[in-house]
Amino acid sequence: MSDTPILQVENLSKFFPVQRGLLRRTVGHVKAVNDVSFAVNKGECLGLVGESGCGKTTVARCLLRLVEPDQGRILLHGEQQTFDIASASRKEMLDVRRQMQIIFQDPFSSLDPRWRVTDVIAEPLMAQKVGRGEAGRRVLEILPTVGLGPHFADRFPHELSGGERQRVSIARALIVSPPLVVADEPVSALDVSVRSQIINLLLDLQSQMNLTYVFIAHDLSIVKHISHRIAVMYLGRLVELGTTQQVFEDCKHPYTKALLASVLIPDPTHREQSYVLEGEVPSPLNPPSGCHFSTRCPFAQEQCSAEEPELRDMGGGHWVRCHFAEELDLSEEIFAPQFDTPTASN
Amino acid sequence: MSVVSEQAQTPLQPGAPRPPAADLDVSSSEEVASRGRILGARIMANRLGIIGIVWLVLMVSVALFADFFAPYTVDYVHEEALRAPPQRVHIFRDGRLTRPFVYGFKSERDTRTFLTTYTEDKELVYPIYFFVEAEPYKLWGLITSNTRLFGVEEGGMVALFGTGRLGRDVFSRVLTATRISLSVPIIGMLISVILGSSIGVASGYWGGVADILIQRLTEVLMSFPRIPLWMALAATLPPELSSLHRYLGVTIVLALIGWAGLCRQIRGKTLALKESDFIMAGRAAGSSTPTILFRHLIPNCFSHIVVVATLSIPGLILAESSLSFLGIGITPPLVSWGTLLKDAQSVQVLTKHPWLLAPGVFMVLTVLAVNFLGDALRDALDPYSEIR
Numbered sequence: 001m002s003d004t005p006i007l008q009v010e011n012l013s014k015f016f017p018v019q020r021g022l023l024r025r026t027v028g029h030v031k032a033v034n035d036v037s038f039a040v041n042k043g044e045c046l047g048l049v050g051e052s053g054c055g056k057t058t059v060a061r062c063l064l065r066l067v068e069p070d071q072g073r074i075l076l077h078g079e080q081q082t083f084d085i086a087s088a089s090r091k092e093m094l095d096v097r098r099q100m101q102i103i104f105q106d107p108f109s110s111l112d113p114r115w116r117v118t119d120v121i122a123e124p125l126m127a128q129k130v131g132r133g134e135a136g137r138r139v140l141e142i143l144p145t146v147g148l149g150p151h152f153a154d155r156f157p158h159e160l161s162g163g164e165r166q167r168v169s170i171a172r173a174l175i176v177s178p179p180l181v182v183a184d185e186p187v188s189a190l191d192v193s194v195r196s197q198i199i200n201l202l203l204d205l206q207s208q209m210n211l212t213y214v215f216i217a218h219d220l221s222i223v224k225h226i227s228h229r230i231a232v233m234y235l236g237r238l239v240e241l242g243t244t245q246q247v248f249e250d251c252k253h254p255y256t257k258a259l260l261a262s263v264l265i266p267d268p269t270h271r272e273q274s275y276v277l278e279g280e281v282p283s284p285l286n287p288p289s290g291c292h293f294s295t296r297c298p299f300a301q302e303q304c305s306a307e308e309p310e311l312r313d314m315g316g317g318h319w320v321r322c323h324f325a326e327e328l329d330l331s332e333e334i335f336a337p338q339f340d341t342p343t344a345s346n
Numbered sequence: 347m348s349v350v351s352e353q354a355q356t357p358l359q360p361g362a363p364r365p366p367a368a369d370l371d372v373s374s375s376e377e378v379a380s381r382g383r384i385l386g387a388r389i390m391a392n393r394l395g396i397i398g399i400v401w402l403v404l405m406v407s408v409a410l411f412a413d414f415f416a417p418y419t420v421d422y423v424h425e426e427a428l429r430a431p432p433q434r435v436h437i438f439r440d441g442r443l444t445r446p447f448v449y450g451f452k453s454e455r456d457t458r459t460f461l462t463t464y465t466e467d468k469e470l471v472y473p474i475y476f477f478v479e480a481e482p483y484k485l486w487g488l489i490t491s492n493t494r495l496f497g498v499e500e501g502g503m504v505a506l507f508g509t510g511r512l513g514r515d516v517f518s519r520v521l522t523a524t525r526i527s528l529s530v531p532i533i534g535m536l537i538s539v540i541l542g543s544s545i546g547v548a549s550g551y552w553g554g555v556a557d558i559l560i561q562r563l564t565e566v567l568m569s570f571p572r573i574p575l576w577m578a579l580a581a582t583l584p585p586e587l588s589s590l591h592r593y594l595g596v597t598i599v600l601a602l603i604g605w606a607g608l609c610r611q612i613r614g615k616t617l618a619l620k621e622s623d624f625i626m627a628g629r630a631a632g633s634s635t636p637t638i639l640f641r642h643l644i645p646n647c648f649s650h651i652v653v654v655a656t657l658s659i660p661g662l663i664l665a666e667s668s669l670s671f672l673g674i675g676i677t678p679p680l681v682s683w684g685t686l687l688k689d690a691q692s693v694q695v696l697t698k699h700p701w702l703l704a705p706g707v708f709m710v711l712t713v714l715a716v717n718f719l720g721d722a723l724r725d726a727l728d729p730y731s732e733i734r
């Protein structure tokens with residue numbers, strides 16, 4: 001791992017128009033991603049965490065230009081050339097796709113049900129105009145790397161288990177040997193029993209192939225063991241960014257603290273979203289004024305709902321978006337007592 | 347950035363053994379049925395579907411080899427037997443099994459009503475021979491032949507479905523009409539499938555203003571009552587057109603109205619599929635738009651297209667027949683079930699000459715058969731239905 005960035009995201013925004021009625025009038029925008037900036041260094045794994053609906057998938061899709069970003073630059077420092085993905089031409093995008101690939105959240109819907117495993121895995125190669133024979137050979141080469149036998153090549157996706165499908169998905173992403181891989185919740189749709197296998201596979205592959213990951217997850221427990229740095233999102237905004245150590249041992253944002261509280265509970269009946277944060281996640285169509293977290297934050301002051309805090313550097317590459325980041329003492333288990341109430345352990 | 351090297355040694359569940367790759371392929375030895383086999387099994391499990399298929403196979407073979415199956419040409423006239431009833435085929439003569447034969451007719455004219463009634467004349471025996479030589483014809487306009495499946499000797503007659511107003515053999519005419527009555531709907535369906543699915547896929551995939559315009563157009567097309575629309579369009583075909591051109595014209599008219607429904611269905615399917623992860627994955631892989639459309643999107647719409655297309659055929663059969671019945675569709679010398687039914691317009695037919703309704707019976711059976719097949723296909727392609 002080095003300090004040279006391979007990917008720089010600057011002020012990335014994506015607003016989805018919300019249309020109503022016969023004439024499809026735009027009545028508002030879902031600010032799925034709002035002014036997000038971060039960098040990913042060569043060889044590291046950046047964890048991107050946040051509750052469902054906070055815009056993680058949208059970030060991932062913007063990174064690969066699967067949705068058109070509305071604003072911002074996405075700089076990919078390739079081997080020979082630097083691309084701005086947000087404005088790259090079609091031809092440049094083909095180069096980009098050789099250097100950055102994605103693993104999708106849901107292995108059941110991300111494989112075309114009518115394609116055989118070989119064809120699925122070979123798709124990026126065929127797009128790069130690699131010949132059929134060569135592609136088939138490389139598919140057979142990569143199958144054992146992701147823990148699949150050669151006989152899987154002729155199967156259809158519906159003949160595979162969830163874990164096997166996700167291995168196919170990983171093989172498809174890695175077949176063009178991209179230095180950078182975006183993994184969008186690669187295990188959240190899988191059975192708990194195979195999650196660790198897939199995570200371990202991803203870790204092995206990272207060291208074997210010298211990969212850089214942007215690893216998306218909705219809870220911190222998974223990211224803890226594999227990320228070097230962690231970015232926390234809330235309602236389309238980046239609220240905290242720091243090394244794994246900074247985030248786990250010295251987090252400065254109350255929302256991160258809440259996420260951590262949910263991680264630390266040993267009770268296995270507690271599922272991802274059951275940490276007790278008061279109130280619902282506000283609608284991204286109408287985020288609260290000022291600090292988006294102010295409606296649920298136990299430390300909220302008047303200033304919080306009036307004025308939106310900036311993302312500020314706390315030193316050592318630790319960025320926090322909170323007015324009171326310096327003053328707040330988050331060392332106590334502020335969210336913990338609530339878990340002792342019987343209603344919390346349903 | 348720190349904290350890295352020790353992380354790799356911290357597995358998610360400490361101590362959880364990593365299974366070797368070989369243990370993962372649990373289902374490797376299992377026989378996995380292919381998609382096609384499952385589909386075939388599902389269709390075969392549907393009794394009505396099989397009946398439909400059998401009838402349609404029969405009708406298509408009849409259409410292809412009508413000249414061979416029909417004992418007479420469409421215009422052959424039995425001068426002595428106008429509106430004669432169907433002849434029964436006998437195989438017993440004087441209590442002994444013989445080669446199949448029919449009796450000739452004895453005619454009697456009712457002096458009050460001027461109606462001729464026909465009864466079997468036991469003296470006139472016309473044995474039926476198979477693979478007989480009769481009037482020559484050109485199969486598909488290419489192969490000249492004069493062999494017909496069955497017939498009687500010169501001077502005799504065989505009319506299994508009776509004869510019409512001018513003494514023409516209804517059986518031969520119904521069989522020959524199958525060609526037009528099936529080919530117009532099938533060709534019309536193919537044209538409307540090509541139109542409907544390409545417009546539907548394009549409209550759904552690219553969206554935008556064109557999409558909105560296309561959708562309004564299809565709504566207008568679909569909200570018109572069908573029959574007046576067909577009539578209006580068919581009436582624009584110039585009357586001096588040759589029979590063959592008229593046939594093509596009618597086919598195109600039907601297709602031009604039929605594509606709208608299919609277009610909307612395919613557009614809806616495209617809209618849903620466009621956002622699906624595997625299309626996203628294809629784009630992330632770098633696949634070109636043609637690859638996305640022709641290898642991902644259309645194959646995944648295909649079963650839907652097949653079902654919708656099949657279920658559109660009955661409407662086209664009825665449409666062609668209606669137009670021909672009204673005299674603005676197929677014109678002589680070509681015959682379709684609709685033109686044949688023109689002979690059966692009066693109430694008298696129902697009471698005195700019911701055999702003239704034979705083309706209608708064929709039409710109803712064919713419409714039912716196509717519906718059975720369409721339903722069977724839909725059930726078979728539905729991923730949630732169980733094999734019964």
Ligand SMILES: Nc1ncnc2c1ncn2[C@@H]1O[C@H](COP(=O)(O)OP(=O)(O)OP(=O)(O)O)[C@@H](O)[C@H]1O
Nearest residue numbers: 016030032051052053054055056057058059218284
């Ligand atoms: N194509 C779209 N059109 C309109 N709104 C969208 C679209 N895609 C996402 N959104 C909205 O943007 C917001 C962020 O969605 P996104 O899928 O990025 O969340 P996520 O963090 O990945 O959630 P999850 O953990 O459930 O996957 C959501 O409110 C979602 O409804």
Ligand code: SF4
Nearest residue numbers: 291294297304322323
């Ligand atoms: S700015 Fe205020 S509301 Fe927002 S996180 Fe900080 S203390 Fe809470």
Ligand SMILES: [Mg+2]
Nearest residue numbers: 056057105185
């Ligand atoms: Mg997501």
